[in-house]
Amino acid sequence: MEQEVLEDIASRLSERYRKEAPLTIQRGDVHEYLGVTIDFSEKGKVKFSMDDYVDRLLEEAPEDMKGLATSPAANHLFQVKDEPVLLDSKRAELFHHITAKRLYLCKRVRGDLMTAVAFLTTRVSKPDEDDYAKLGRSIKKIFESYQVHAPDN
Structure with a gap:
């Protein structure tokens, strides 16, 4: 994915929804969401823990x-x-x-x-x-x- 495209999408979402709550952006191969760790660090695989x-x-x-x-x-x-x-x-x-x-x-x-x-x-x-x-x-x-x-x- 092109970083520029991602930044544009994040900007548009932030403009639209910033009144509700501030937008948080997480970058990288490992993400934490609702108690679940989502790991994309191995190419072609995703691990949930x-x-x-x-x-x-x-x-x-x-x-x-x-x-x-x-x-x-x-x-x-x-x-x-x-x-x-x-x-x-x-x-x-x-x-x-x-x-x-x-x-x-x-x-x-x-x-x-x-x-x-x-x-x-x-x-x-x-x-x-x-x-x-x-x-x-x-x-x-x-x-x-x-x-x-x-x-x-």
Whole structure:
């Protein structure tokens, strides 16, 4: 692409929309957008990652969700107790928050988490202790796979 053409387009967009919000321009081969890193540095390929997003998610996870798991869900994922022990409001809010973050993550770069996330999103209105443990297991799977594939390991 010709730099002159890009500058002209950016100028026109800025003129049109500067009243709404200032235009920001990002140049280069690596871009950050809504928690997703988009890397065009290898010719003919594009790589999407969310390493910083995952770092923040794992930092936010409570201690009882830290550790390793070989899969994001056990074979009892879809089983619900007849008389569940509901979470208190603070832990229920944490459950909802982390489940929402995982939903965003799996829709962007971690499709392997979708089954567990899909089930747990149905449980956010009244999560119980079992749901919390299931969420913990899926966080442990993220931690396990992130440790295995992290660039500095």
